[in-house]
Amino acid sequence: MIFDDVTAVWNQFNLTERTIEHLWMFSIALTISVILGIILGIILYQHKKYAEPALNGLNALETFPDMALLVLLIPVAGIGEVPTIIACIIYSLLPVTRNTYTGLVSVRPEILEAGTAIGLTEADIVRNIRIPVSLPMIAGGIRIAIVFTMGIVTLGGIIGAGGLGAPLQTGIVLLLPDVIIVTGLWVGILAVIFDGCAGMIEKRLTVRYGEW
Amino acid sequence: MTSIHPFETIDRIELSHLTKTYGDVTAVSDVSLDVIGGELLVLIGGSGSGKTTTLRMVNRLIEPDSGIVRINGTDIREFDEVRLRRNIGYVIQQIGLFSHMNVGDNIGLIPKIEGWGKEQIDARVHELLEMVDLPPEIFSARYPRELSGGQQQRVGLARALVMNPSLFLMDEPFGALDPILRKQLQEEFLTIKYDIGRTIIFVTHDIDEAFKLGDRICIMHEGELVQIGTPEELIFHPETDQVAHLVDANRKYRHIETFTVHDLMSPLSKREFYEANMPVSEAMAKILSDETGIAVVMEGNNLRGTTSRQNIVRNRKKNLLLGDITTEPITVTPEDALVPVLQKMKTKNASSALVINREGEVTGMLIPDSVLFHII
Structure with a gap:
């Protein structure tokens, strides 16, 4: 029976524990990249001349193969969770930063002018107009970051980071199709759930704060 | 920073020798005029006549290349520009309501930044929505996208009134509305105008609107002031053919x-x-x-x-x-x-x-x- 097979694999490879590890790494990596990304986006907004080179730099990092990045991080950060989280952040920073920056700069000019004309200061405008209006866009960036982070945390299994990548790696090395299918599907389901939730939040923000 | 109200009432606004060029284009050329406290002065002209540029120099959205604007004798550059703008109501055709804020928050934004209490803000929002005939219990919580064009324009007007400014600048506020609605809003605006008794500078390209609302009308063309006067003066004593043409006194109504x-x-x-x-x-x-x-x-x-x-x-x-x-x-x-x-x-x-x-x-x-x- 399929259910029994799944349970057997689940128990044999401690998938509950692995899932917790996995989500723990995922949360830390995502939290850090979101905070860093938003801060960086705001800094780039305040210093627009650095925006293009910085975003191009992040773009270049993005094109680097993730597997190679993990390997390159070994001499710097060793193996395990730390380099995995670092890699996640490197990849997720771009979408969050880029969307924050783009959101802040692309508020409709007539709205900004109305703000100036009724007597808002530059800081009032950032706080009361630019940031709220950017929220849907920032949420979109976070949503991309969620997908990236999920993928790279799984890849971390190669360099001993634990999480769901570990049983997957074992399955690949020892040619255990059951394990590959069960773990792979589970990672997929998790990604779909998170992406779905993020999508819902993004949609709500768009309805609430979006332009019409 | 100067006091909360840089000016309580308007006695006189003097625009003297204002000039503004953008590259080779002269938007406003040596325009001088006085606005008398309590009047509604209409600036009228076609596109490129400099009427909007002139208006925007009064709340310092545009700084002139040369010339001075004085309110009650004080050069407006001596006022803090944020304070100045909070004391000048500004209403434009595009309205510029903040789409992410509901009607109440749009109107109450400046009071909130000024540190008013929530109850005081609510009371003011309530009062203003009543004034523009939008029942607060229905409209306060709505978002701008849920309003028709006319309703948005009313909210824009209420927002401009919130700090009780003694001066209003209005740039084709009814321009985007269909003709019947425009006429009706003009009517209502006239009653509000008498209620609040403020000084208003009003930009339009519609001569009919100018005649309906203006105490005095200032005709502009290609950045220059052509003639300023009451509607009767413009109709019966046009100084140029252009003015005569604009007020249409000779042609349209001859029969x-x-x-x-x-x-x-x-x-x-x-x-x-x-x-x-x-x-x-x-x-x-x-x-x-x-x-x-x-x-x-x-x-x-x-x-x-x-x-x-x-x-x-x-x-x-x-x-x-x-x-x-x-x-x-x-x-x-x-x-x-x-x-x-x-x-x-x-x-x-x-x-x-x-x-x-x-x-x-x-x-x-x-x-x-x-x-x-x-x-x-």
Whole structure:
């Protein structure tokens, strides 16, 4: 029976524990990249001349193969969770930063002018107009970051980071199709759930704060 | 930083020798004029005439290359620009409501930043929404995208009024609205104007609007001031052919004696009819979505009278029927000669008349151009 097979694999490879590890790494990596990304986006907004080179730099990092990045991080950060989280952040920073920056700069000019004309200061405008209006866009960036982070945390299994990548790696090395299918599907389901939730939040923000 | 109110009332605004160029283009060229406290001065001209640029130099959205704007004798560059703008109401065609904030928050934003308490803000928002005839209990929590163009413009007006400014700058505030609604908002604006008694500088390209609203009219062309004066002065003593052309005194109305009501009336559809036994509260829902603003109230097939949106909104909490709040309109027939009708309307200070045909059916409304009132 399929259910029994799944349970057997689940128990044999401690998938509950692995899932917790996995989500723990995922949360830390995502939290850090979101905070860093938003801060960086705001800094780039305040210093627009650095925006293009910085975003191009992040773009270049993005094109680097993730597997190679993990390997390159070994001499710097060793193996395990730390380099995995670092890699996640490197990849997720771009979408969050880029969307924050783009959101802040692309508020409709007539709205900004109305703000100036009724007597808002530059800081009032950032706080009361630019940031709220950017929220849907920032949420979109976070949503991309969620997908990236999920993928790279799984890849971390190669360099001993634990999480769901570990049983997957074992399955690949020892040619255990059951394990590959069960773990792979589970990672997929998790990604779909998170992406779905993020999508819902993004949609709500768009309805609430979006332009019409 | 200067005091909260850089000026309490406006005695005089002097624009002296204002010039502004953008590259090779001269937007405003040596414009000097005085705005007298309490008046509504209209700046009128075609596109590129410099009217908007001139207006925007008054709240320092644009700094002139040379020349000075003084309010009550003080160079406005001596005021903190944020303080200055919070004391000048600014209403534009694009309205510029913040789409992510509801109506109440849009109106209450500056008070909130100024540190008012929540109750004080709510009370002010309430008061202003009443003033622009948007029932606060319905509209305060709505978002701009849920409002019609006319309703958005009312909210824009309420937002501009929030800090109780003594000066208003308005840039084609009714320009994007359809003609009937525009006329109606102009009417309402006139009553608000008298209520608040503020100094207003108003930009438009519509001569009819200028004549209707302006105490004085300043005609601009290609960055220069052509003539400034009262509507009568412009009609009867145009200084240039251009002014004469703009006020159209020679052409459009030369044959006015031959016109009948039928030539100028706007047809009315049955949709705009209301039953006299309809409760006022119910009528409000209908007229808020209707946008025409004038309700023709019928008792069966007989005319009971007319009533305005303003009247309906203000009476919404009283337990009345629509028939209780109607007034008797001026009624005319399509065949009536226009000039006597206009004279009658002018003496009764009515902006519209109801057109009833020989069979006794209400067929239309007569809402004449304001220019007409000035020349008859």
